[in-house]
Amino acid sequence: METILVLTHVDETGSALTKASLEAVSAGVELAKQHTAKLTIGVLGAASAEAATVAASAVAATGARLLAISGEGFAQPRYATDAAGCEALCRAAQASIVLAPGSSRFVRVAAGVAHRLGGFLDTHITSLSSNDGVDATRWFYRQRVEATISREARPWFLLLDAGTHAAFEGESGAAQVEAVAVTLPAARTTVEGLRSPMRDAQTIRPNARLLFVAGAGWTKKQPDGQIHVAEAGELILAFLRLSGASLGSSKSLADQKAEGPGEEQSVLPFLTHMNQIGQTGATPRHAKGLSTCCHGEEPHVVGWRFIGERRAISLDPNCGWTRGKADVVYVADAFQVMAKVNSLLEARSS
Amino acid sequence: MAQELQIVVCAGIVPDPLQTLEPVTGPNGPGLKNEIVLPAVLDPWAACALYEAAQLVAKNPGSKLWLVSLGPKAKLQQVMMTVGQKAAFELVPVDGPIGGFPDAHSTAAALAEAIAALPGLDRERLLLFGGWESATRGAGVTLQLVGERLGISDQFQGVDQITLRDDGSFEVLERVEGGRHQVSVCAGTPAVLGWATGNLAEPRNNPQTGMANMRGIMPALQKAKAVTLAANGLRYVSVNLPKQQRETRIEKNMTADEIARELVEWIGAE
């Protein structure tokens, strides 16, 4: 008989669970129902017991046992403290299966925690199913091979990819939270905060419906024999502003550096490797994706695995997108098309 | 001020991403068709870690760099012909299976054992580098487990930058959600850094570095320890290549106006 623990953590407000945590809670509730298993939810990261209770109230309706580790030392994501906190929550819950969101915070520590518990960890889980045991699905080779796995060894830790389960919604209620005691380990690391590489515009928007990908074509010589990088930058930023889309990039574009004094800067100053989609970049989840000036080579397209509808604008009628990788390919000049798209969106918004 | 660093980079080998992959199931579980003959490269994110390490070592005289790599000996030798020309290192090969399907916990145990046995390694000064995820299993688990096994509790993942300070402390930038970096300062070694892309371009091949490396690489490969990796109860229920082909509509004769109108309608309201 399984016992299930869902590890969650608070967001930047310090007193609410992250969306990805609530998704893991949904998965836990479902799994517990299928196995008539006891469900515990552990909350990490609040600076005080009061804040942890406020955060836990969002999942009180699950009826699960609620545990929390809180305190100033646990308020910041850091390996030494988070690993100690998660370890203590796991020991208190005595679970055979531990689910957690695959957030940067838990990705940093989950393997270490599993090891301390004598357990095993699998990450990037996209779905769970139940039979006699539990099966989990994940991708190998950068989203090219899909496998369903199972483990007999317990405890089994599973990190769930964000966006694979609906976030738990229930009446928030008074939560009875048990505080779990843990000695704060000596922390040799101080978290100084968050830094955005973009001073002006935040271009990565995980919750946007649309992913807009810019490829290296934006910076290449155009049919008039000239390059138009400044215009490309303006068109792209205007589109992001008008559409609310998230910006992705091909590797070739992200690798390009501006010439001249600002040598270390990207050719499009609002773009970094964090925008890169593909084999050595991100694999985001969005309902739709629009690729522009990108050839659609396989190492790029593997990053589109979880993009629903796909369209592309390319001058090349034989680009990779035309070979079954997009739903629609417009063989056209993206400069012209995006200028028109922007003016239509502008007209719509005014 | 220069510091004498001891950096161990863990990096596996992976099929060249331009290759077609086809899963097959053999007597030892799943694998890739012809995996052993597919052209291989150093795992890309781990390669970023290697280049960052090589630059730190070059800037800090007296420092030392080891490259620990688990894979079939013959395949390691092929990949090292190129990698050996890009950075100066001492290779520590571990002769074992290739691919993403063996269990990460077993891989980590073998790597940790190889690192713990390195002659001349001062574990208090260790910077353990690798990629934050491999291009095979893509789990982001192995390096963390190696660190845990070596008792290192300052760990960073998705690292794009390390800046050493004169007092031995260092600042680390780690990727977090929403395209931002978490900035942390660690008091000093030992630490684990799982690298994302970092800031360096792939170094050009340097035949001289290659020749110097090869003098150590060949004997190291000859005496590489062979390991088998336990499955730890990991069972593959199915392994599939999903159908990826879409019915593509290719529009060659639409005007920019027509395309724009269709796109705006498709994008809908955000």
Ligand SMILES: Cc1cc2nc3c(=O)[nH]c(=O)nc-3n(C[C@H](O)[C@H](O)[C@H](O)COP(=O)(O)OP(=O)(O)OC[C@H]3O[C@@H](n4cnc5c(N)ncnc54)[C@H](O)[C@@H]3O)c2cc1C
């Ligand atoms: C180990 C490894 C890892 C890799 N990882 C990644 C990765 O993570 N992500 C990634 O993207 N790539 C990756 N690549 C590189 C990948 O193979 C391609 O080289 C890259 O994606 C090409 O980028 P691109 O399509 O933007 O540029 P190009 O190949 O230069 O294509 C530009 C396209 O723009 C079109 N174009 C030009 N002007 C216009 C215009 N005005 N309007 C419309 N179209 C126009 C051209 O016709 C062309 O099709 C990797 C490669 C390797 C070897």
